[in-house]
Structure formats: C-alpha cells, structure tokens
Amino acid sequence: MIALGLGLLVTAVLAMISLLIGAADTNILSLLWGLPDDQASQILMISRLPRTLALILAGSSLGIAGLVMQMIVRNRFVEPSTTGTTESAMLGFLVVTLLAPDWPIMGKMLVAAGFALMGMFLFLRLLKFVPLRDVVLVPLVGIMLAGVIGAITSFFAYRFNLLPMLLGWSMGDFSGVLRGRYELLWIGLGCTIAAGIAADRFTVAGMGREFTTNLGLNYRRTMLFGLVIVSLIASVCLVSVGSIPFLGLVVPNVVSLILGDNMRRAVPWVAVGGAAFVLAGDILGRVVRYPYEVPISVVVGVIGSAFFILLLLRRRTNAA
Amino acid sequence: MINATGLMKSFGKTPVINDVSVSLAAGGITSIVGPNGAGKSTLLALISRLMRADAGTVTVDGLDVWTTPASVLARRLSILRQDNHMTARLSVRDLVAFGRYPHSQGRLTLEDKAHVERALDYMALNDLQHRFLDELSGGQRQRAFVAMVLCQDTDYLLLDEPLNNLDMKHAASMMKLLRRVSVELGKTIVLVLHDINFAGYYSDQIVAMRDGRVLRQGPPAEVITSEVLREVYDMEIQVREIDGKPLALFYE
Numbered sequence: 292m293i294a295l296g297l298g299l300l301v302t303a304v305l306a307m308i309s310l311l312i313g314a315a316d317t318n319i320l321s322l323l324w325g326l327p328d329d330q331a332s333q334i335l336m337i338s339r340l341p342r343t344l345a346l347i348l349a350g351s352s353l354g355i356a357g358l359v360m361q362m363i364v365r366n367r368f369v370e371p372s373t374t375g376t377t378e379s380a381m382l383g384f385l386v387v388t389l390l391a392p393d394w395p396i397m398g399k400m401l402v403a404a405g406f407a408l409m410g411m412f413l414f415l416r417l418l419k420f421v422p423l424r425d426v427v428l429v430p431l432v433g434i435m436l437a438g439v440i441g442a443i444t445s446f447f448a449y450r451f452n453l454l455p456m457l458l459g460w461s462m463g464d465f466s467g468v469l470r471g472r473y474e475l476l477w478i479g480l481g482c483t484i485a486a487g488i489a490a491d492r493f494t495v496a497g498m499g500r501e502f503t504t505n506l507g508l509n510y511r512r513t514m515l516f517g518l519v520i521v522s523l524i525a526s527v528c529l530v531s532v533g534s535i536p537f538l539g540l541v542v543p544n545v546v547s548l549i550l551g552d553n554m555r556r557a558v559p560w561v562a563v564g565g566a567a568f569v570l571a572g573d574i575l576g577r578v579v580r581y582p583y584e585v586p587i588s589v590v591v592g593v594i595g596s597a598f599f600i601l602l603l604l605r606r607r608t609n610a611a
Numbered sequence: 612m613i614n615a616t617g618l619m620k621s622f623g624k625t626p627v628i629n630d631v632s633v634s635l636a637a638g639g640i641t642s643i644v645g646p647n648g649a650g651k652s653t654l655l656a657l658i659s660r661l662m663r664a665d666a667g668t669v670t671v672d673g674l675d676v677w678t679t680p681a682s683v684l685a686r687r688l689s690i691l692r693q694d695n696h697m698t699a700r701l702s703v704r705d706l707v708a709f710g711r712y713p714h715s716q717g718r719l720t721l722e723d724k725a726h727v728e729r730a731l732d733y734m735a736l737n738d739l740q741h742r743f744l745d746e747l748s749g750g751q752r753q754r755a756f757v758a759m760v761l762c763q764d765t766d767y768l769l770l771d772e773p774l775n776n777l778d779m780k781h782a783a784s785m786m787k788l789l790r791r792v793s794v795e796l797g798k799t800i801v802l803v804l805h806d807i808n809f810a811g812y813y814s815d816q817i818v819a820m821r822d823g824r825v826l827r828q829g830p831p832a833e834v835i836t837s838e839v840l841r842e843v844y845d846m847e848i849q850v851r852e853i854d855g856k857p858l859a860l861f862y863e
Binding site for chain 1: 660684685686689690691692699702705709712713716717743760763
C-alpha cells in the first residue's frame with residue numbers, strides 16, 4: 292500500500308514536469324503563485340493539461356490492455372501490437388475514414404474497435420492451428436498476422452492516397468493533443484476500472500478453461516469481456532494519439548515479475564506504472580532534441596523492443 | 612449420489628465412452644481404474660461437465676450437470692484435471708483462496724478465510740503459502756491444487772490422477788490425506804488412478820473400465836481379483852491378500 296502510494300507520488304511528479312516543459316516560452320509556475328498570466332493559463336488549459344492527461348490515460352489503459360490480454364491468452368508476450376490487434380484497428384479506422392468520412396470520431400473509433408475485436412478472434416483461431424503452444428511461437432504468429440493485416444491496410448491507404456495519414460496513426464505522438472482532441476481516452480479509464488472490477492475473473496480465466504469451469508465461471512463470456520476491453524483500449528488510443536508499441540508488454544511483465552499474476556493486485560500497479568512509463572518517455576522525447584520532439588512511439592519502441600528481446604532471452608535460458 | 616445414464620462420447624469417429632451407466636453413492640472414496648484409453652478421464656470430464664456428452668445424462672444429487680447453472684454446481688462438485696500447466700505466477704495462498712470463488716465471488720469473508728486456513732493446514736502448506744507456484748516441486752504444486760478444490764468445500768471432489776508425478780512417499784501421503792478428508796469432512800471423492808494397488812488399498816468402491824465401458828463396480832475385494840483383472844487388462848495377474856487388502860502382483 293505504501294509502495295503504491297510512492298508509485299503514485301512518482302507519477303504525480305512526472306505529471307508536474309510534463310506540465311512544465313514545452314516549446315512555448317511561458318512560465319506556467321507563475322500561475323501557481325496566483326499571478327495573472329493569460330497566455331500561460333491558456334497554454335496550460337488548451338495544450339499542456341490535455342497532453343498530460345492524455346499521457347496518463349493512454350499509458351495506464353494500454354498497460355491494462357496488455358495485462359488483460361496476457362491473462363486471457365495465457366502468454367506473456369502478447370499485447371495489442373504483437374497480435375495484430377492494433378493493425379486491425381488501423382484497418383477499421385481506414386475503412387471507416389474512406390467509406391464514412393463524416394462520421395463523428397466516436398463512431399469511427401467504435402468501427403476500429405469492432406475490427407480490433409475481429410482481429411483478435413482471428414488471432415485466437417490461428418493459435419488453434421499452432422501445433423505446439425510454444426510460448427515464443429504465439430507472439431510470432433501474432434506479429435505475422437499483424438504484418439498481413441498491416442500490408443492490406445497499406446495497400447488501400449496507398450490506393451487512396453492516405454499513406455501519410457496511416458503513418459501518422461502508426462507513430463504514436465502526443466504533440467498534437469489539444470483540448471477537444473483527446474477526450475475519447477477517458478473511455479480507456481472506464482475500461483481500466485472495468486478490468487479492475489473483473490480482475491478476479493481474468494485471473495481465473497488465465498488458469499485455463501477447465502479451471503474456470505470448475506469454479507463456476509463462464510469461460511467464453513469472460514474471454515469475450517476481456518477481448519472487448521482490449522479492443523476498446525487499443526482503438527481509443529490509436530484514434531486519439533496513434534499506436535504505442537510494446538508498452539503493454541513492458542509494464543505488466545515488470546509488475547508480474549515482482550508481484551506475481553494475481554490480477555487484482557497487479558491492476559493498480561500496471562495502471563500507475565503505465566502512466567509513469569509514458570510520462571517519462573514523453574518527457575524524454577521532448578527534451579532530447581529541444582525544442583523539437585521525438586514521437587513517443589519511437590522512445591517507447593526503442594526501450595520496449597530492447598526489453599522484449601531481454602524477456603525472450605530470459606525465457607529461453609529458463610526453459611533450458 | 613452421482614448418477615450417469617446412457618453416456619456416449621466420441622472424438623471424431625472413435626467412441627471413447629460407449630453407453631456407460633454408473634451410479635456412485637455419496638461418501639467414501641471411489642476409484643476408476645483401467646488400461647490407457649479406457650475412457651476413465653473422459654468419464655470424469657463428462658460427470659463434471661467439462662465435456663458435453665453426445666448422449667446420456669449425469670445428475671449430481673438430482674441436479675443435471677449440463678443444465679444446472681455452473682455457479683450452483685461449483686458449490687456442489689469440484690474437479691481437478693491432471694494437466695495443470697501453469698503460466699500464471701500465483702502464490703499458493705492466492706490459488707487456494709480462488710477455491711472460494713464460487714461462494715464469495717472474490718470478496719473473501721471471515722468464513723472464507725477460515726476455509727483457506729483449514730485447506731492449507733490439511734495439505735501441510737502453511738510454510739509454503741507465500742511461495743509462487745512456479746517455485747514449487749511437482750508434488751508441492753499438486754498438493755496446492757488439491758488444497759484449492761478442498762477449499763471449494765464441495766460435497767463431491769473429482770480428481771483425475773492425483774498421484775501423477777508423485778513419488779511413493781508423497782503418493783501414499785496424498786491418499787492418506789484424501790482418506791482423512793472423506794472420513795472427517797464427509798466428502799465424496801472420485802479418483803482416476805493408474806495404480807490398482809493404491810486403488811485397492813484406499814478405496815471403498817472401484818469402477819473398472821475398458822474400451823469405453825464399465826466392466827465391473829464394487830468393493831476392492833470383488834474387483835481386484837485375477838478374473839476381473841484378466842478381463843480388464845488382458846493380463847494374468849496374481850492377487851494376494853495381505854492384512855485383508857488385495858494386492859495385485861502385476862510386475863511379472
């Protein structure tokens with residue numbers, strides 16, 4: 292409990308730093324002392340605060356998406372970006388952008404979520420054909436599926452001259468976040484809370500179908516609930532800030548190493564850790580080439596993929 | 612009382628359970644024995660609604676296992692399968708506490724906690740309760756899973772090969788524990804066992820299966836005999852009686 296409070300404190304400090312830095316040369320601190328400064332307060336309310344909130348919401352919910360997915364697929368290496376879920380959402384977003392460009396962003400997001408859900412069904416179906424449920428083979432299948440879906444998406448984006456837009460989606464970036472352009476991410480918070488409430492169910496489902504049935508839980512319904520949560524989170528994040536790969540892999544795995552897999556205990560940690568990780572990555576991306584920015588997906592991708600390899604190697608040596 | 616009538620189950624075209632009707636009285640230990648592929652585990656899975664029978668019905672105390680809500684049945688009957696491949700890192704105590712899920716949906720009451728303590732006590736897991744499952748030996752993990760179904764506090768406990776991966780010492784102590792559970796807590800325990808001598812020594816009833824059928828059912832003295840074993844295993848097996856227990860010499 293005390294440790295979690297400490298984690299929250301670190302996250303709060305990171306959030307403060309995130310509020311204070313930026314390209315605009317304003318003294319946000321002066322607001323704290325109650326000095327009237329119109330420009331500073333405008334920048335704070337329209338740009339900085341939404342950005343920091345978006346970072347916290349996206350970071351925590353993507354961490355949760357990874358956690359839920361790892362539980363129900365029973366594999367440590369899955370998360371939306373290693374299973375084709377993000378790519379499916381992107382395809383859905385592209386399709387709805389082409390066919391119904393006038394739809395509100397909420398409707399587009401729901402279409403993307405529907406595609407993401409179908410992508411996950413496809414992934415689970417594919418897994419049934421994998422002869423050995425090798426722990427490393429599962430994400431490999433996912434990454435191949437992601438490649439295929441990504442190729443289809445690129446093809447249509449190319450045909451309709453939407454490649455730059457597609458590139459924008461695949462590069463998660465918070466620099467474009469302004470008031471009025473991030474609010475969908477609050478749905479991610481809702482999903483995080485739902486995952487927290489259903490945490491015990493997911494832990495049970497993570498023990499397998501027979502184990503779940505023995506305890507009187509409906510396995511399929513629990514799985515479906517988890518998949519809906521993951522696809523919603525993946526698509527709200529994609530639509531609002533673009534994809535941030537490997538985030539859902541790093542945070543839940545670190546938490547699992549320390550705390551184990553009882554999801555009820557892991558949920559608050561993953562949420563806090565995910566937020567802190569993204570805040571830190573974003574701060575790093577903002578200061579490393581100040582006043583220019585490195586997109587968050589690059590920062591998190593570099594750290595995350597290195598961690599992914601580390602995790603794979605660790606698994607190998609453990610298995611041997 | 613568990614009643615199975617006219618059970619049929621095939622995988623593809625191969626019938627695995629072929630018209631099985633069996634009734635298992637409440638109380639005591641019943642062991643299902645038979646050669647590989649006799650359908651023992653499948654029968655257990657059908658009884659515990661993990662699999663759906665192609666035909667036939669199973670009732671537990673009058674409740675049809677396929678139509679009774681899973682959560683209701685989970686308070687009457689628990690099942691532990693042999694392959695508990697774990698990817699989840701849970702502590703022993705957390706695992707055992709999940710046995711209370713059907714009763715409390717995750718919010719442990721004082722009564723639930725008492726059940727957890729008792730199950731840990733019974734399975735001598737107190738010293739290991741904070742260890743993660745992946746840090747335990749096969750035998751300890753097996754005990755942790757049995758403690759979980761014990762904690763579920765159902766009238767019927769179905770265990771599929773609980774002696775798998777256990778050495779002599781741990782196998783014997785597992786059977787003694789199950790014995791104690793059935794006597795002291797009045798549980799009905801149904802086991803699938805490979806070792807007919809363990810079955811003969813500790814069971815009150817034995818069900819002998821072969822080729823998806825039940826060949827014989829009765830107390831050990833009636834089932835562990837040369838005639839019955841010849842029919843079940845296609846082997847000449849001498850049976851000696853030692854201290855009133857039948858002992859099959861199947862090593863020759």
